[in-house]
Amino acid sequence: MNHPKRSLKDLTILYAEDDQDTLKLTAMVLEDYVGRLILAKNGQEAWHLFNQHKIDVVLTDILMPKLSGLDLVGLIRHSTQPNVPIVITSAHTEVKYLLEAIxxxxxNYILKPIEIDSLLKVLQKAILPFVQAKEIEAQSLLIKAISTFVGGKKIEIVKFLIEHCDEDKIFHGSYEDILLHLNVSKPTIVKTFKQLMDAGILIKVRNKMYRFHQDFLLENMQL
Structure with missing residues (x-):
């Protein structure tokens, strides 16, 4: 699993809390770990902001004026983004709240007073399926796009490259590494690499190190 700071840095988090001291103190620390933090003073404001922005994770208190945290969750679950990860924060441990949340x-659920290390772990756990799904979607779209000009055994090579990239989309390896794992010829591997590099999809960083072009990945994520 990636370190919490690394995964959360790419995400927009909506944080709803009616206690202003708690909101400010938690936000002051949390904003160092997330890509973007949007704050709401109550459930009603949070619902408005949820509909105005692309929210990746919702962090909300349970008891708030105008609209409770659980009512907010109910609205989100029936919205156009029903599967957004949601974490509840509260000083209350009553069974009725927990059952309704379930x-x-x-x-996930975190008790107050909030400890930042615990919160980061809870948020990381909540977004893990989301992150994994995005990675799988990106890989599928990339393979589909590449398959328009390379086929057969070459697709197996492309899949191998993607599956063995690090988090920076860099493949560390040689033609021989691929030969050891796939039933393909070296000329096919060489030709595939050439096609990918000619198309600007794969960039040779240095010997035995190739990086997928980030712009290409982003373009295909928007297809």
């Missing part, structure tokens, strides 16, 4: 498919 019924609303809340992803």
């Amino acid at each position: 019924n609303l498919r809340v992803d």
Whole structure:
């Protein structure tokens, strides 16, 4: 699993809390770990902001004026983004709140006073399926796009490259490494690499190190 700071840095988190001291103190620390932090003083404001922005994770208190945290969760679960990961924060441990949260498919629960290390772990756990799904989607779209000009055994090579890339989309290896794992010829491997590099999809960083072009990945994520 990646370190929490690394995964959360790419995400937009909506944080709803009616206690202003808690909101400010938690936000002051949390904003160092996330890509973007949007704050709401109550459930109603949070619901408005949820509909105005592309939210990746919701962090909300349970008891708030105008609209409770659980009512907010209910609205989100029936919105156009029903599967957004949601983490509940509260000083209350009553069974009725926990049961309702479970019924609303809340992803996790953290008690107040909030400890930042615990919160980061809870958020990381909540977004893990989301991150994995995005990675799988990106790989599938990339393979589909590449298959328009390379086929057969070459697709197996492309899959191997993608599956063995590090988090920076860099493949560390040689033609011989691929030969050891796939039933393909060296000329096919060489030709595939040439096609990918000619198309600007694969960039040779240095000997035995190749990186997938990030712009290409982003373009295909938007298909």
